[in-house]
Amino acid sequence: MKEWNVAVIGLGFIGLPLSLSYAMKGANVIGLDINETLITEINSGHSHHLEYYEGKSLQDILQEQLKAERFRATSSYEEMAEQVDNYIITVGVDVKNGDPQLANLQSAMEQLSKVLKKGDTVLLRSTVVPGTTEELVKPILEQNGLTAGEDFYLGYSSERIAEGRAFEEFRTMPLAAGGMNPESLQKVKELLQVVTEVAIHETEIKVVETAKIIENVQRDVNIAMVQEFARFAERTGMDTYELMKTANTHTRVNLLTPGPGVGGYCLPNALYYLLPKAAEHGLDLPLLRKAREINDGIPLHVVEEVINSLQEKGKLVKEAKVAVLGLAMKDFSNDDRISPPHDIVNLFLEKGLKVAAYDPAVPNSYSYKVNSLKEAIQDADALVYLTVQEEFVELNWDEIISKMKEDAVVYDAKNRVPLRIRDKATLIRM
Numbered sequence: 078m079k080e081w082n083v084a085v086i087g088l089g090f091i092g093l094p095l096s097l098s099y100a101m102k103g104a105n106v107i108g109l110d111i112n113e114t115l116i117t118e119i120n121s122g123h124s125h126h127l128e129y130y131e132g133k134s135l136q137d138i139l140q141e142q143l144k145a146e147r148f149r150a151t152s153s154y155e156e157m158a159e160q161v162d163n164y165i166i167t168v169g170v171d172v173k174n175g176d177p178q179l180a181n182l183q184s185a186m187e188q189l190s191k192v193l194k195k196g197d198t199v200l201l202r203s204t205v206v207p208g209t210t211e212e213l214v215k216p217i218l219e220q221n222g223l224t225a226g227e228d229f230y231l232g233y234s235s236e237r238i239a240e241g242r243a244f245e246e247f248r249t250m251p252l253a254a255g256g257m258n259p260e261s262l263q264k265v266k267e268l269l270q271v272v273t274e275v276a277i278h279e280t281e282i283k284v285v286e287t288a289k290i291i292e293n294v295q296r297d298v299n300i301a302m303v304q305e306f307a308r309f310a311e312r313t314g315m316d317t318y319e320l321m322k323t324a325n326t327h328t329r330v331n332l333l334t335p336g337p338g339v340g341g342y343c344l345p346n347a348l349y350y351l352l353p354k355a356a357e358h359g360l361d362l363p364l365l366r367k368a369r370e371i372n373d374g375i376p377l378h379v380v381e382e383v384i385n386s387l388q389e390k391g392k393l394v395k396e397a398k399v400a401v402l403g404l405a406m407k408d409f410s411n412d413d414r415i416s417p418p419h420d421i422v423n424l425f426l427e428k429g430l431k432v433a434a435y436d437p438a439v440p441n442s443y444s445y446k447v448n449s450l451k452e453a454i455q456d457a458d459a460l461v462y463l464t465v466q467e468e469f470v471e472l473n474w475d476e477i478i479s480k481m482k483e484d485a486v487v488y489d490a491k492n493r494v495p496l497r498i499r500d501k502a503t504l505i506r507m
């Protein structure tokens with residue numbers, strides 16, 4: 078088998094496990110990131126990512142691959158380019174105030190263009206505004222005089238894995254890919270096939286870029302719809318989860334689960350990648366905008382439900398303490414980027430409540446974050462359960478309620494709090 082030399086640019090939630098997936102297949106991999114602290118951490122065998130594969134943690138796999146000298150991280154484009162002829166780009170496109178920020182990707186491509194050699198292959202895997210590969214990446218890479226499709230190969234394949242299942246899904250999730258020309262497509266397919274074991278759907282680059290976005294947007298819209306169904310269930314005295322479960326017994330229905338909001342890097346950003354291109358063509362996309370607006374409004378709904386319940390009990394909102402369980406954007410994750418629990422915390426703080434939030438998996442520090450469940454719940458007037466973590470799976474709810482103030486309010490966004498606590502506290506379910 079050919080000896081593969083691969084560079085992965087951007088060593089985040091995608092780039093690090095992807096680098097290790099190539100290394101586990103025997104490729105020589107060099108990972109590049111601009112974050113020097115991260116490089117030092119990775120090269121010393123440390124990582125906070127909660128990914129597992131065949132009983133090993135990402136950190137175990139990282140240590141194995143560092144020891145076997147199949148993987149190393151660097152911040153030097155020159156050092157990287159001396160060793161590889163294949164580049165996979167996983168630098169993200171942030172969204173600020175609704176605008177996609179292409180600066181990081183642009184700067185990575187400018188640096189890469191300076192070291193790119195004849196015969197190299199560049200595969201973009203970041204989620205991007207449609208047209209980015211051909212309209213932004215290609216002209217930047219060609220600044221060094223090489224022509225895409227002739228002197229080097231350029232293609233795009235979206236990344237579809239879910240955090241927490243990365244190693245498995247890099248192998249098993251069907252892919253779509255496009256190339257600047259047939260030779261480019263062939264090259265990027267070969268590069269993908271080092272790790273993927275399943276079909277690669279071949280199509281135009283801009284179709285793959287756009288499909289990735291609408292895959293995420295359809296989940297955003299589905300969740301917004303489910304939020305309305307949940308409100309309906311709530312008002313008419315039905316159990317939302319039972320309602321969704323019942324509808325989902327129809328084989329052509331797939332309603333997602335209601336939660337405290339829509340978070341993470343992917344779903345909330347998706348619409349904003351589509352809007353600039355839609356605007357260029359005079360399109361508005363009102364349904365998609367409305368779904369985003371509904372989902373952005375969920376944290377406020379949660380906060381209002383809790384505050385109304387406290388007020389009904391005659392409790393003074395300004396003196397109330399709220400325990401928040403979970404800050405990550407989804408269950409069993411350490412990722413708290415664009416996380417609705419933070420929005421919920423900030424809304425409680427704005428309204429004058431005190432907040433003690435606990436999440437054993439999230440490494441970041443916040444003024445409202447505490448170090449134990451005990452600290453969070455002690456003398457709390459209300460508890461909002463927003464994200465499930467391992468430590469929260471088998472909670473002793475009787476003990477929790479006994480540590481909280483009398484006549485407490487519990488808001489369960491996860492359908493995990495036993496109904497029997499209604500004897501001792503007010504339980505609100507999503």
Ligand SMILES: NC(=O)c1ccc[n+]([C@@H]2O[C@H](COP(=O)([O-])OP(=O)(O)OC[C@H]3O[C@@H](n4cnc5c(N)ncnc54)[C@H](O)[C@@H]3O)[C@@H](O)[C@H]2O)c1
Nearest residue numbers: 087088089090091110111167168169181185203204236240
């Ligand atoms: N996280 C997911 O579950 C997921 C799933 C599918 C697709 N994606 C997409 O994959 C891409 C990466 O996502 P992520 O979650 O890994 O993001 P991330 O923020 O965790 O990682 C991106 C990394 O790129 C680095 N970086 C920024 N500018 C750079 C530069 N100029 N040169 C080199 N490195 C640079 C950052 O320091 C960071 O470590 C995004 O486009 C995202 O939309 C993510």
